[in-house]
Amino acid sequence: MTDGIPFAGEPADSHEAIMRATFRALREYGYAGLSIQRIADEADLSKSTFYHHFDGKEDLLLSFQEFILTEFNRIFQVESTGDPEQDIKTFVSLVLDDFPDCVETPDKNAVLGSYVEMRAQAVQNPDFREKFTETDELFARQLVQIIEDGIEQGVFADVNPETVSRFMITILDGVILQSATRNDNPVAEVRDTIDEYIEETLILGTYSSH
Amino acid sequence: MTDGIPFAGEPADSHEAIMRATFRALREYGYAGLSIQRIADEADLSKSTFYHHFDGKEDLLLSFQEFILTEFNRIFQVESTGDPEQDIKTFVSLVLDDFPDCVETPDKNAVLGSYVEMRAQAVQNPDFREKFTETDELFARQLVQIIEDGIEQGVFADVNPETVSRFMITILDGVILQSATRNDNPVAEVRDTIDEYIEETLILGTYSSH
Numbered sequence: 001m002t003d004g005i006p007f008a009g010e011p012a013d014s015h016e017a018i019m020r021a022t023f024r025a026l027r028e029y030g031y032a033g034l035s036i037q038r039i040a041d042e043a044d045l046s047k048s049t050f051y052h053h054f055d056g057k058e059d060l061l062l063s064f065q066e067f068i069l070t071e072f073n074r075i076f077q078v079e080s081t082g083d084p085e086q087d088i089k090t091f092v093s094l095v096l097d098d099f100p101d102c103v104e105t106p107d108k109n110a111v112l113g114s115y116v117e118m119r120a121q122a123v124q125n126p127d128f129r130e131k132f133t134e135t136d137e138l139f140a141r142q143l144v145q146i147i148e149d150g151i152e153q154g155v156f157a158d159v160n161p162e163t164v165s166r167f168m169i170t171i172l173d174g175v176i177l178q179s180a181t182r183n184d185n186p187v188a189e190v191r192d193t194i195d196e197y198i199e200e201t202l203i204l205g206t207y208s209s210h
Numbered sequence: 211m212t213d214g215i216p217f218a219g220e221p222a223d224s225h226e227a228i229m230r231a232t233f234r235a236l237r238e239y240g241y242a243g244l245s246i247q248r249i250a251d252e253a254d255l256s257k258s259t260f261y262h263h264f265d266g267k268e269d270l271l272l273s274f275q276e277f278i279l280t281e282f283n284r285i286f287q288v289e290s291t292g293d294p295e296q297d298i299k300t301f302v303s304l305v306l307d308d309f310p311d312c313v314e315t316p317d318k319n320a321v322l323g324s325y326v327e328m329r330a331q332a333v334q335n336p337d338f339r340e341k342f343t344e345t346d347e348l349f350a351r352q353l354v355q356i357i358e359d360g361i362e363q364g365v366f367a368d369v370n371p372e373t374v375s376r377f378m379i380t381i382l383d384g385v386i387l388q389s390a391t392r393n394d395n396p397v398a399e400v401r402d403t404i405d406e407y408i409e410e411t412l413i414l415g416t417y418s419s420h
Contacts, residue, residue, distance in 0.1 A: 122392070197377075
């Protein structure tokens with residue numbers, strides 16, 4: 001791992017090699033098809049080396065959830081430019097748009113697919129549920145910060161930052177779920193509406209109703 | 211099954227008994243823990259009777275997806291009252307609100323949890339993906355119809371029914387994903403904002419900006 005980027009460079013150690021192998025096995029066999037044998041094979045490690053690092057499948061999957069959320073948070077991290085309007089558009093664009101010029105390993109859609117598969121485990125697993133509740137919260141806080149900056153600078157309407165942020169995270173979670181599980185292109189259908197919502201709700205001077 | 215309701219009354223036949231047993235096994239063991247043995251045990255049937263109805267696990271899961279979507283569509287079916295404002299509020303309420311006075315078997319949250327678990331399989335499985343694309347479409351069409359009625363009756367603003375409908379389905383999918391996979395109450399946080407969105411976007415005479 002280079003600079004805290006889960007998939008960059010050579011794996012730093014066997015733990016990271018196993019995490020990446022789990023990602024590949026998940027892509028190939030789906031969640032229900034994950035087995036320690038398959039993951040060990042992907043990582044080119046023996047099962048005994050595997051058990052040196054993890055107590056079993058459940059232990060592995062909790063670590064893998066952490067790993068995929070680290071990557072998820074890395075992808076969706078916005079460095080503030082000092083211009084909140086720009087920052088909020090960047091945030092939305094990071095979730096919704098493809099970046100064909102920027103070759104990522106693995107690509108964003110693969111990470112989002114794995115994110116949805118792991119997230120569905122939270123229906124049954126309270127540990128997963130706790131973690132995803134926290135991540136949604138972190139995700140929302142990032143947006144709250146941008147909105148607060150915009151209000152302070154007088155470029156955003158005087159909305160409740162918490163409320164708008166949570167609503168936007170709900171919309172983005174909906175887009176992520178749809179994109180990962182449909183065979184058409186749901187983003188194309190809602191992209192303009194999301195932009196309009198931001199314009200109408202937040203950005204001062206765009207619409208006369210503010 | 212009584213009147214096309216998947217979980218009502220005694221199971222009509224072994225096929226339906228197996229579907230209900232799959233639902234119970236999914237709730238108990240999670241998707242990754244589903245096995246034909248466990249489902250046969252839940253249904254109190256032998257494995258050989260099971261194989262009389264299904265070729266194997268994949269065949270079963272495709273039938274089960276159909277079964278859970280039938281229940282999903284039944285829950286979220288709005289009978290038009292002739293008042294589009296009422297109808298759209300009923301539609302949103304069906305997804306977002308609990309109905310403590312109405313004892314349902316199984317409860318709505320259990321159905322939504324299973325829906326999310328099945329939907330996550332569509333990340334890997336193209337047959338599932340096709341089916342969920344269709345269901346989102348049916349779901350959106352129901353809303354388009356309500357919005358078109360509202361515009362025709364002059365009670366809704368002259369919006370693009372497709373666009374608003376797809377945006378609302380995205381929001382509701384986001385709420386469903388969050389509710390099934392978080393340990394707080396995400397609905398409470400976005401309920402008012404969704405109502406406001408509907409008021410501001412659709413309903414004439416509420417806000418001066420229309």
